[in-house]
Amino acid sequence: MSALVRVSTVSRTYTMRAGLFGRTVDVHAVDGVSLSIPKGETLGLVGESGSGKSTTGRIVLGLEPPDRGEVRFDGAPIAKLATPQWRMQRARMQMIFQDPLGALDRRLPVAAQIREPLDIHGIGTPAEREARVRELLRSVELTEQHGIRYPGALSGGQRQRVVLARALATWPDFLVCDEPVSALDVSIQAQVVNLLTDLQAQLSLTMLFISHDLRVVRQISNFVAVMYLGRIVEYGSADDLFARPEHPYTQALVSASPAPGRRSAGRVVLSGDPPNPAARPAGCAFHPRCPRAIARCRNEVPQLASIAGDRQVACHLVGGSQVHSRDAA
Amino acid sequence: MVRFFAIRIFRALLTIVLVVTFAFVVLRLSGDPALMIMGPEAPPEVIAAFRKAWGLDDPIWMQYVDYFGAIAKGELGRSMRDGRPAIALVLERIPATLMLTLPALVFKVGIGIPGGIYAALHRGSAIDRVVMITAVAGFTVPGFVLALVLVLVFAVQLGWLPSGGQESWRHAILPVATLGLGGAAVLARFTRSAMLEVLGQPYIRTASAKGVPWRMVVTSHALPNAAIPTVTILGFMVGTLIAGAVVVESVFAWPGVGRLLVVAVANRDLAVVQCILLLVAMTMVSSNLIVDFLYGFLDPRLRAKGAQA
Amino acid sequence: MTDATLKDIAAGRRLALPKIPVSVAIAASWIIAMLLLAIFAEKITPYGFTQLDLRNRLAAPGNAAHWLGTDELGRDVLSRLLVSIRISLLIAFGATAISTVVGTLLGFLAAHFRGIVEQFVLMLADFQASMPFLILALAVLAFFGNSLTLLVGLMGLFGWERYARIARGLAISANAQGYAAAVRQLGATPSRVYLRHILPNIASTLIVSTTLVFPEVILLESGLSFLGLGVQPPMTSLGNMVGYGREYLTRAPWIMLAPAATIVVTTLSVSVIGDWLRDRLDPTLQ
Numbered sequence: 001m002s003a004l005v006r007v008s009t010v011s012r013t014y015t016m017r018a019g020l021f022g023r024t025v026d027v028h029a030v031d032g033v034s035l036s037i038p039k040g041e042t043l044g045l046v047g048e049s050g051s052g053k054s055t056t057g058r059i060v061l062g063l064e065p066p067d068r069g070e071v072r073f074d075g076a077p078i079a080k081l082a083t084p085q086w087r088m089q090r091a092r093m094q095m096i097f098q099d100p101l102g103a104l105d106r107r108l109p110v111a112a113q114i115r116e117p118l119d120i121h122g123i124g125t126p127a128e129r130e131a132r133v134r135e136l137l138r139s140v141e142l143t144e145q146h147g148i149r150y151p152g153a154l155s156g157g158q159r160q161r162v163v164l165a166r167a168l169a170t171w172p173d174f175l176v177c178d179e180p181v182s183a184l185d186v187s188i189q190a191q192v193v194n195l196l197t198d199l200q201a202q203l204s205l206t207m208l209f210i211s212h213d214l215r216v217v218r219q220i221s222n223f224v225a226v227m228y229l230g231r232i233v234e235y236g237s238a239d240d241l242f243a244r245p246e247h248p249y250t251q252a253l254v255s256a257s258p259a260p261g262r263r264s265a266g267r268v269v270l271s272g273d274p275p276n277p278a279a280r281p282a283g284c285a286f287h288p289r290c291p292r293a294i295a296r297c298r299n300e301v302p303q304l305a306s307i308a309g310d311r312q313v314a315c316h317l318v319g320g321s322q323v324h325s326r327d328a329a
Numbered sequence: 330m331v332r333f334f335a336i337r338i339f340r341a342l343l344t345i346v347l348v349v350t351f352a353f354v355v356l357r358l359s360g361d362p363a364l365m366i367m368g369p370e371a372p373p374e375v376i377a378a379f380r381k382a383w384g385l386d387d388p389i390w391m392q393y394v395d396y397f398g399a400i401a402k403g404e405l406g407r408s409m410r411d412g413r414p415a416i417a418l419v420l421e422r423i424p425a426t427l428m429l430t431l432p433a434l435v436f437k438v439g440i441g442i443p444g445g446i447y448a449a450l451h452r453g454s455a456i457d458r459v460v461m462i463t464a465v466a467g468f469t470v471p472g473f474v475l476a477l478v479l480v481l482v483f484a485v486q487l488g489w490l491p492s493g494g495q496e497s498w499r500h501a502i503l504p505v506a507t508l509g510l511g512g513a514a515v516l517a518r519f520t521r522s523a524m525l526e527v528l529g530q531p532y533i534r535t536a537s538a539k540g541v542p543w544r545m546v547v548t549s550h551a552l553p554n555a556a557i558p559t560v561t562i563l564g565f566m567v568g569t570l571i572a573g574a575v576v577v578e579s580v581f582a583w584p585g586v587g588r589l590l591v592v593a594v595a596n597r598d599l600a601v602v603q604c605i606l607l608l609v610a611m612t613m614v615s616s617n618l619i620v621d622f623l624y625g626f627l628d629p630r631l632r633a634k635g636a637q638a
Numbered sequence: 639m640t641d642a643t644l645k646d647i648a649a650g651r652r653l654a655l656p657k658i659p660v661s662v663a664i665a666a667s668w669i670i671a672m673l674l675l676a677i678f679a680e681k682i683t684p685y686g687f688t689q690l691d692l693r694n695r696l697a698a699p700g701n702a703a704h705w706l707g708t709d710e711l712g713r714d715v716l717s718r719l720l721v722s723i724r725i726s727l728l729i730a731f732g733a734t735a736i737s738t739v740v741g742t743l744l745g746f747l748a749a750h751f752r753g754i755v756e757q758f759v760l761m762l763a764d765f766q767a768s769m770p771f772l773i774l775a776l777a778v779l780a781f782f783g784n785s786l787t788l789l790v791g792l793m794g795l796f797g798w799e800r801y802a803r804i805a806r807g808l809a810i811s812a813n814a815q816g817y818a819a820a821v822r823q824l825g826a827t828p829s830r831v832y833l834r835h836i837l838p839n840i841a842s843t844l845i846v847s848t849t850l851v852f853p854e855v856i857l858l859e860s861g862l863s864f865l866g867l868g869v870q871p872p873m874t875s876l877g878n879m880v881g882y883g884r885e886y887l888t889r890a891p892w893i894m895l896a897p898a899a900t901i902v903v904t905t906l907s908v909s910v911i912g913d914w915l916r917d918r919l920d921p922t923l924q
Contacts, residue, residue, distance in 0.1 A: 061823065063823055082828075086825075087825040087826075087827065088825065089825075090823060090824055090825030091825060094823075094824075095820075095823055097816055097820060099816055101816075102815055102816030102817065102820075103816040103817060103819075103820040104816075104817060104820070105817045105821070105835050105838075105839070106817070106839070107835075107838045107839055108835075108838075116821065116824060116826070117824045117825065120824055120825050120826050120827075120830065121825060163820075166824070340764065343761060344764070344765055344768055347761070347762075347765045348765070348769070351774075351777075352777070355777065355778060355781045355782075356781060358781075358782075465906065465909065468853075468905075468909065469853065469902055469905040469906040469909060470902050471857045471860055471861060471864075471877075471901060471902075471905075472861070473860075473861060473864045473877075473880060473881075474880065474898040474901065474902060477880070477884055477887060477894060477898070478898075480887060481887060481891060485887060485888050568768075568770075569770055572770060572772075572773050573770070575772060575773075575776070575865070576861055576864065576865065579864075579865055580884070590773070590776055591776070591865050591866075591867065593780065594776045594777075594779055594780040594867055595866065595867065597780055597781075597783070598780075599780060599781060602776070602777050602780040602781070603777070605773070606773060606774075606777045609769070609770065609773050610769060613768050613769060613770070614768065617768055
């Protein structure tokens with residue numbers, strides 16, 4: 001299984017100015033994250049807001065340079081931001097945004113916007129581009145009538161289909177979806193997710209699917225990585241991870257999200273403040289909210305380590321003798 | 330607070346540097362300064378001497394530095410026409426200009442600000458409409474048209490006032506009126522909209538809902554807040570005291586700085602033009618600086634923002 | 639115009655275009671009339687604008703040969719007025735076009751590069767806003783002499799800082815919004831992002847600003863020409879006519895009144911249209 005995307009220990013730190021005289025605070029948005037996504041597979045990236053999952057997505061796409069570490073796409077490093085090489089690469093990797101209305105230009109009919117990647121990358125003759133736009137509209141289950149409308153005249157779900165069609169115009173290999181359905185009505189979410197799943201299978205797309213919604217992630221992903229305050233705390237194949245979460249944080253997330261076929265007993269409730277990336281606790285960043293934290297968690301940062309199969313967990317309590325000390329599973 | 334003032338002073342100095350640079354660039358772009366200043370008929374050895382004296386054969390950056398040095402020492406060249414130092418020519422004209430611009434400023438403030446406040450407090454009334462129409466007229470009627478109309482009516486038709494010259498205080502009435510009317514209209518319109526904006530704020534409604542008498546609400550809440558934007562435009566008006574009367578002085582043959590500037594431009598008397606340019610820049614920058622400092626005292630929020638920026 | 643005809647116009651306008659107020663309709667008609675006169679000036683002038691008629695010097699308006707009278711050399715005031723409208727509008731349009739393009743471009747550059755480029759543009763904008771433009775213009779004219787091209791270019795430097803500030807602000811917020819970022823990550827070049835996407839999105843605000851700058855350019859040009867430092871004879875412009883007409887203020891006020899009235903009504907009309915557009919298109923401006 002060859003990886004299309006390989007991310008090696010990337011970090012991104014923002015400097016925020018606070019206080020009257022410009023004292024600066026370093027915010028570690030992403031801290032030593034490594035990932036790899038095999039061709040044709042979907043990796044789900046899960047976490048609360050502030051966990052660094054969107055920043056990770058932007059770094060993976062090369063929209064933002066990492067301070068440290070490296071991203072390789074199809075074996076080669078991603079080109080430097082905003083260079084001609086970087087622009088060329090865009091044809092092969094695309095992004096789906098959370099807010100489809102914001103991602104579309106209100107002053108252009110949507111067909112023109114779906115066509116735009118073809119214009120930008122000079123793909124095909126004008127007639128071929130028109131044909132491709134029709135084909136794309138069909139593939140996202142829209143009609144040509146939708147194509148002549150402006151984004152304002154479409155519903156939220158239709159707009160997200162337009163964004164999807166535009167992203168697929170250049171036959172990309174890799175798609176990053178950043179909360180693609182969280183701004184949509186629940187009833188429409190399922191349709192868009194199904195469409196994404198179908199297209200992913202049809203076109204054998206490789207995807208990074210970022211969401212805080214475990215139900216959606218479970219439905220679409222082969223693998224899942226859980227992020228907390230800029231670090232990956234657990235990684236594994238989707239079914240396995242959701243069935244037997246190891247990290248206390250993953251357990252809390254999974255237990256908070258109802259799912260068919262899983263007993264609702266043993267719900268873990270998180271206490272303490274929601275995470276603040278500007279004030280990262282020492283040791284394991286999760287320890288102030290962890291129901292099972294021990295002294296070691298306060299001082300020592302746990303490293304991501306393999307425990308069984310492809311599962312990796314970053315927790316002092318998991319692995320060795322403490323693997324099965326959980327209350328319920 | 331210190332940071333706020335430091336930034337403002339730095340900006341003021343920067344503007345001065347920009348004006349000097351502007352003058353330098355324009356002077357160099359316009360041709361050989363030696364020929365420009367000495368005239369094309371000057372003998373070659375005189376030109377060569379001039380070039381040497383002015384360092385025109387030095388590298389351009391050195392000339393630029395020297396130019397700053399000369400200006401810092403007040404060496405602003407001599408007038409082409411009578412050979413006197415340009416700075417002296419300009420300075421002796423300033424009192425005449427101030428005789429017009431200072432009374433005009435008093436007029437603008439005395440009529441414009443109360444007019445604007447009154448119009449805002451009685452929105453939709455007859456006076457409000459008069460203020461608004463006058464304000465629009467003040468913007469669309471150019472100063473020279475207003476001046477000529479005033480001459481036509483008060484000097485030619487009625488014969489009440491002289492149409493030009495500087496013999497007595499009566500000669501100043503029409504120029505001051507021309508300057509004052511236009512400025513008062515602009516100021517009134519500005520004050521009115523600043524007042525209206527403040528009066529629409531929730532804290533004004535809160536104050537009057539609490540039972541604070543309306544007069545108190547206006548004097549202690551609305552006026553101080555409306556003063557902030559008004560001070561800006563006032564600062565600009567103060568800044569134009571020296572050279573704000575170019576057109577009016579020309580119409581009324583008033584021997585001030587503005588008239589000197591027009592004559593100097595027509596004769597391409599570069600030293601005089603450059604001197605006036607720098608003088609105007611200094612006045613503008615100083616008055617902007619004073620306005621910024623006033624802001625600091627009028628608006629504590631701005632102070633905080635400035636400190637953060 | 640009598641009250642009755644005003645009401646007729648108002649009624650007609652209300653039927654055809656219910657949303658346009660009377661004042662705006664009149665202002666727009668005036669501007670259109672001015673444009674037509676400017677375009678066809680050479681075709682409709684009864685006389686050449688420099689043609690002398692020495693037997694008919696300083697003829698009063700209202701006579702059959704010269705509707706608006708003649709000046710001190712017997713030149714037809716109406717013909718001169720038409721040509722002046724043409725020149726003044728040409729300068730005003732040319733200058734407004736230059737300052738819109740320059741200002742928008744600098745604003746986009748500031749928004750795109752941020753950092754030093756942005757600080758530099760803002761510094762220039764502050765500088766321009768803090769100096770009376772008339773003085774700067776006079777200084778340039780003193781150094782460079784005078785020509786129509788220079789005059790248009792010089793007037794074109796007026797008001798750019800407003801477009802630059804507006805374009806910069808709007809482009810920065812557009813960049814922070816999704817659509818610009820989305821197009822950029824499609825691989826679009828900066829020129830495509832700015833010209834095809836951001837520019838159409840901010841055009842209405844820029845057009846409104848144009849209507850605010852345009853009358854000031856007319857006033858500035860006429861002021862300079864009035865002082866004898868703008869358009870040079872034998873060419874003529876509105877300010878120029880007023881300037882030369884003032885010599886005959888007592889004997890022939892019509893020489894100066896016709897162009898003066900044209901200046902006032904034209905700037906007033908553009909301002910009225912601009913205010914209306916601002917309320918309709920962009921209430922946030924100013």
